[in-house]
Amino acid sequence: MDEKILDYLKRKKDYVSGDHLSQRLGISRQALWRHIQSLKDSGYEIVAVPHIGYKLISSPDRIFASEIASRLNTKSIGRKIYYYDSVSSTMDTALKLGIEGACEGTVVLAESQVKGRGRLGRIWVSHKYKGIYLSLILRPKILPNETAILTLLSAVSICEAIKEKAGLEAKIKWPNDILLHNHKLGGILTELQAEMDEVHFVVIGIGLNVNNDKKSLPDNATSLKEHKKENINRVELLQEILRRLEANYFLFQKKKAAAIIEKWDEHNITLGRRIRVSLHKRHIEGEALDLDIDGGLLVRGDHGLVEKVMAGDVVYCR
């Protein structure tokens, strides 16, 4: 009911009489008053003028599930949203939901994470109400070794959404970094739960610095705010990310990996460069030649041999 009231006030953009609202929604004036109080408690600024009615002045800077769901217009991604003010890690929450059978497209959002993580268990710092921290459950009919393409797909979706909503050209550093002017803007973490020949589900984690203050970030990191010099509407950006994720996911299902790699290519700043990839037990130095159809990076080492790596830490050389 809170959502319905909010939706109505948002569309009217002016005072709406309490009588009208309560009739329209089929609730008592008493009940309406209680819902308005609950919305105010959540941070919505609503004025009430006797004999005139209620008016929504402003919405809080929160990515409430109801805000995201409103006019999202997707078919599956974000149709089910779990929102938390704080959570240990959106990844762990989503993994557990996946095991319990959560449907494809389920999204876990958090304003902050106590134990946010990046690749290989590294710490991901979340600034409350500043960034976008989400995990998305997908159930693609693919083999475990075909999962890497979903990281690329997500990176493309983020770049597209940033271009659309902030007008900035974010770039992708293989495998999972989103950069803005060579500083780290965000990252993607893809985890799978699978048996040998069937993926049960994949959880895609996205961490994005949006309105984070420059001074709260490491030297090599940046936020959209730093470049726009103003706060970005996180709700709109998040919605756009979900829409792009869905569009690209449907594209992947229809036209396979090649269509994603083609898009990825437009945003990538890794291919053609001389790089050093650190793997678990060794590293490869050479030229980043191309992407393989499974999303692996083909590197031509100095010995001339071409090797494929599925993930690793990339440093640009010279």
Next chain:
Amino acid sequence: MDEKILDYLKRKKDYVSGDHLSQRLGISRQALWRHIQSLKDSGYEIVAVPHIGYKLISSPDRIFASEIASRLNTKSIGRKIYYYDSVSSTMDTALKLGIEGACEGTVVLAESQVKGRGRLGRIWVSHKYKGIYLSLILRPKILPNETAILTLLSAVSICEAIKEKAGLEAKIKWPNDILLHNHKLGGILTELQAEMDEVHFVVIGIGLNVNNDKKSLPDNATSLKEHKKENINRVELLQEILRRLEANYFLFQKKKAAAIIEKWDEHNITLGRRIRVSLHKRHIEGEALDLDIDGGLLVRGDHGLVEKVMAGDVVYCR
């Protein structure tokens, strides 16, 4: 304390006076009496003769965590056991425990499963107090595509334990079936939770028909009881399986996959046969040539080409 009392009574194998027991364990006679009652409630048959003491007559046919832990003598596998009379699926319970950080070697045991599952979400029927249904959490430092070897390792461990405790020669049908005289005795389900270049943990599920009655099983299935014509001690068999799993897991860590494949070979009844492997979208018919180092099966198709498959349904031809 229940465990300590039990352990003492088991070792004595005769009457132990209440005074002696309560002094020995540092508890009151009143407390001792309550613990004895609790053990009786769990199915332990304990007689109490006034002025003489307590004697353990028999243990219930249950795989209680305390029974398994007693004199198990492993370093990690089974050091932490979760026991359930009934559970939805030991796999799901173990997967959730893994996400919460459960340590390597954690075992989930259930007397029965409501939604036990096999490969590709197929139903696995559990008969209460008759079989062995367990899931084991491992945290090997391997890549996602190296996980299949753990299925082979588990199959070997089960065959070894059956040989030791029941004197029967179980065989392995690639990838995950345990057969006895060509009838299905058990199965292994290996699931992993991973990112692209790191396995977070693996859950190995084992379902084994032990004292199941022939008439409760499908035509193509069998149980150890059917061949031994008597009940098998499930506690001892389960302990042996855990011990063999640990020994083979240590062997794998030390001597890599080759050592496991060598052992697997002794129990396998797939290599050298003409087979038909059903994959998701197609099938391959030909000769089962050999195992690759990652546990994949090399099949020489009728066209002469050798293909590797990582999992699939195998049917013997002719």
